[in-house]
Amino acid sequence: MGWFKRLKDGIQTATRNKKEAPEGLWYKCKRCKETSTVKELRENFLKCPHCNYHIRIGSHDYFDLLFDGNFEELFDDLRSKDFLEFSDLQPYHKRLDDAQKKTSLSEAISVAVGKVNRRKLIVAAMDFKFIGGSMGSVMGQRIAQAIDHALETRTPLMIISKTGGARMMESAFSLMQMAKTSAKLSELAKAKVPYFSFLTDPTTGGVTASFAMLGDINFAEPEALIGFAGPRVIKETIKRDLPEGFQTSEFLLEHGFLDFIVDRKDLKSRVGDLLALFAVKE
Amino acid sequence: MVFLDFETPLEKLYEQREKLQQVSEEGDIDMSAAIKELENKIKNTRKEIYSNLTGWQKVQLSRHPERPYTLYYIHQMCRKFVELHGDRYFKDDKAIVGGIGNIDGQTVVILGHQKGVNTKMRQYRNFGMANPEGYRKALRLMKMAERFNFPVVCLIDTPGAYPGIEAEERGQAEAIARNLFEMAQLKVPIVCVVIGEGASGGAIGIGLGDKVSMMENTWYSVIAPESCSSILWRSWDYKEQAAEALKLTADHMFDFGIIDEIIKEPLGGAHSAPEEMAKILKRHIKKSINELLEMTPEERIEARINKYANIGVYDVVKEEEKVEETES
Numbered sequence: 124m125g126w127f128k129r130l131k132d133g134i135q136t137a138t139r140n141k142k143e144a145p146e147g148l149w150y151k152c153k154r155c156k157e158t159s160t161v162k163e164l165r166e167n168f169l170k171c172p173h174c175n176y177h178i179r180i181g182s183h184d185y186f187d188l189l190f191d192g193n194f195e196e197l198f199d200d201l202r203s204k205d206f207l208e209f210s211d212l213q214p215y216h217k218r219l220d221d222a223q224k225k226t227s228l229s230e231a232i233s234v235a236v237g238k239v240n241r242r243k244l245i246v247a248a249m250d251f252k253f254i255g256g257s258m259g260s261v262m263g264q265r266i267a268q269a270i271d272h273a274l275e276t277r278t279p280l281m282i283i284s285k286t287g288g289a290r291m292m293e294s295a296f297s298l299m300q301m302a303k304t305s306a307k308l309s310e311l312a313k314a315k316v317p318y319f320s321f322l323t324d325p326t327t328g329g330v331t332a333s334f335a336m337l338g339d340i341n342f343a344e345p346e347a348l349i350g351f352a353g354p355r356v357i358k359e360t361i362k363r364d365l366p367e368g369f370q371t372s373e374f375l376l377e378h379g380f381l382d383f384i385v386d387r388k389d390l391k392s393r394v395g396d397l398l399a400l401f402a403v404k405e
Numbered sequence: 406m407v408f409l410d411f412e413t414p415l416e417k418l419y420e421q422r423e424k425l426q427q428v429s430e431e432g433d434i435d436m437s438a439a440i441k442e443l444e445n446k447i448k449n450t451r452k453e454i455y456s457n458l459t460g461w462q463k464v465q466l467s468r469h470p471e472r473p474y475t476l477y478y479i480h481q482m483c484r485k486f487v488e489l490h491g492d493r494y495f496k497d498d499k500a501i502v503g504g505i506g507n508i509d510g511q512t513v514v515i516l517g518h519q520k521g522v523n524t525k526m527r528q529y530r531n532f533g534m535a536n537p538e539g540y541r542k543a544l545r546l547m548k549m550a551e552r553f554n555f556p557v558v559c560l561i562d563t564p565g566a567y568p569g570i571e572a573e574e575r576g577q578a579e580a581i582a583r584n585l586f587e588m589a590q591l592k593v594p595i596v597c598v599v600i601g602e603g604a605s606g607g608a609i610g611i612g613l614g615d616k617v618s619m620m621e622n623t624w625y626s627v628i629a630p631e632s633c634s635s636i637l638w639r640s641w642d643y644k645e646q647a648a649e650a651l652k653l654t655a656d657h658m659f660d661f662g663i664i665d666e667i668i669k670e671p672l673g674g675a676h677s678a679p680e681e682m683a684k685i686l687k688r689h690i691k692k693s694i695n696e697l698l699e700m701t702p703e704e705r706i707e708a709r710i711n712k713y714a715n716i717g718v719y720d721v722v723k724e725e726e727k728v729e730e731t732e733s
Contacts, residue, residue: 206718207652211637260717267714289605289627291637294651295663298605298627299716302613305585306713313590329627331578332566332606337586351578351606352568356632360568370573380576 152176168388177344177387179324181226182233182248185283189246189391194237197245198268199229203261207294215292222253231255231286232262234269236278240395242402245273248283251325256286258330259293263300266334270307273316279398280311281319284335287353288328301333308337317401319394322349322372322381340382340397343372409465411454418447451673458622460648463655464630466622467562467601471676473683474533475502475517475560478600481683482508482690483515491542495575498539500531500567501611503546505555508691514550516543516611517560517600533602534567537580540610544584547591556594556694559611562601564629566610581610588613589710594697596690598668599623599655600675615709616693618666619655620686622674625664626653663716 151158155174163172168188169180186194205216223229231253236245247269249256266282273280289297311318320338322331324347332351335341343349350370358365368374375381385393408416422443429436458466466472479486483506490497503516518535521527543559550557566577588595588611595614603612603625619625628636633651634643658664668689671678697705 200721200723202720202722204718204720207650209650211633211643211647211650212639260719264717264719291628291633291651293718294627294653295625295658295661296716296718298609298625299663299713301581301606301609302585302589303713303716305582306589306613306710309586309589310710312586329606332581332610333585334582336576336579336582350573351566351581352573357568357570357573361570365570369570374574378574378576380579 150178153178168386168390170387175345175386177324177346179251179285181250181252182228182283185248186233186235186237186246188387189239189244189394190235190237191239191241192237194235194246197234197236197272198265199233201261201264202229203259203293205292206260206296207292209292209294211292218254218292226250226252228253230261230265231257231259231290232265234265236272239391239398242395242398243276243278244394244398245269245278245280246283247280249285251285251287254290256284256330257288257290257297258286258300259290259297260300262290263297263303266300266304267307270304270311273311273318274314277314277316279317279319279401281321281394282334282338283321283323284326284330285323286326286328286330288330298329301329304334305337308334312339317397319397323347325349327351327353336380341380342383342385342393343375343381344387345372345384347372349375407470409462409469411458411462411465414450415447415454418443418450422447455672455674459645460624460651460654461630461645463622464602464624464648464653466674467624469674469676472601473675473679474522474562475519475600477679478560478683478686479504479506479515479517481680482506482687483513484509486515489546492538492545494541495538498536498542499529500533500535500563501539501543503543505546508687508694511556511691511694512553513556513558513690513694514546515558515560516546517558518563518607518611520562520601531567533563534565535563535607535610536567536569536572537575537577540566540577540580540584543611544580544587547588547595551592554593556596556697557591557614558690558694559595559597559614561597561599561603561608561612561625563604563607564602565604566607578606581606584610585613589713590706592702592706594694594705595709596693596697598686598689599625599664600686602629604629613709613713615697615705615712616666617664618668618689618693619658619664620668620675620682621655621670623655624648624653625655625658626651 152171154176157173159172209215232249234247320341322343326349372384425436425440486506488504502519506515518533520533521530597612597614597617599619630644630648633647655667671681675682
């Protein structure tokens, strides 16, 4: 007879008390379920070494992948505000607090300026972990300021999208960020400063329907979900199954909305090439 | 007449009046005094109901089956109007209509979402949910307006851009994004009015303008209250709460500085007096166009972009506070 006896059957821990496995040593691929070490992952440009699945990474991972070394973060002083006192199952201000604590980020987008293969680039990159990478006033404003900075310094701009779309808790304000960012981009285009839109898994909703589709060059990571409406909404509307490969990067490339798809290991050199090709000799 | 659930007291009064009228028509009893009294009561009850509408009730009104739609207003406002079709690439979308018309001597390009007036037509119009070709048709007409220096009028009334397989294949997102980008730089005045539902990207896809207004009983939001309820509350039953939380009425939008004006509707809503509503809308459009024509194209574009650049609410923290944040 054992020393301990299980008194109650099943798992007793509530989901909210569940301990996340510590990040740092092992990674289990979401797609092929193979396990690899984080070191292997890092050496493979944060892709699964077994199946090349591009795992969802954060803004600072992209900064590290792209920039030659140092970079400077910009507009980090803007914070979202629960202006509408929006509350669903929990108040918006609590969601914001939780997201900030969980991610140690101030918002769902970070902007940085640095050099890619010795050429200057402003990069605005999103974090899906921060309320689904959703676009509220702060995302709109950071993008607007990034565009202003690009205009003033005539530096090319790259936006890396990874988002569910507009942030419902900011209602019409989030909707208006579509108009705001697109209007600002029209100024950038007029000034002939290049804008590269890089779409990663996932890019949907109001972000796709504004700045993400407006790049001089639109390109994506392999197999990313990209669309206007989410697949679940479409399925519910048309009441039939969606074709295989629907709304993937490859689907968008085939239908003419992307210029190319780039593997993460080639990202830096491809962006470097673009910067070199677009650079006009003074 | 169609009565909404919150109009039940009104419906009962109407029934009473009808009965009295029948009695007085059939017999010798004079009911005119009683009918008059009842009519007064109807008027007061209506005033009372309509002065305290909730967000959800306004959503219901914006979807009232008898509410006038874009083509009705166009034909009421324009002495001459020629409808134009097709995006020149794929097909003619039936959920966005548009053409060239004349409002009291001023030629305009006028376009908007169109819903159907009966079951068959509602299907034909895809319930006012446009596909990419609808947005591209709208853009084609706006570009033509720009070439000939005609002001553009956009009437917004959609439950959203259509979420379908073909819409994605043909680039729903790109079509909306392109319109926003091009409308920001359009050289002619753009006057937008939400005449019914203003749902999300489908609405703003023809909604970026110099002057954006909403009729009194309409709404404008990033998402329809039902969908918001289903996503955030994980149930379809919280649409009333969602409608309140989204603060989507014309009053809210005006207070937030997102729209420029609220257009009053006749008592009882646009559908209770459509001709009067069309007259009010026409006055509003004429006044707005005249104001905007005072500016040069460059001034308009600059003001337009600045207006949108200023929409957003956020805090700016100082360096010291940032440190505190990371410590706490």
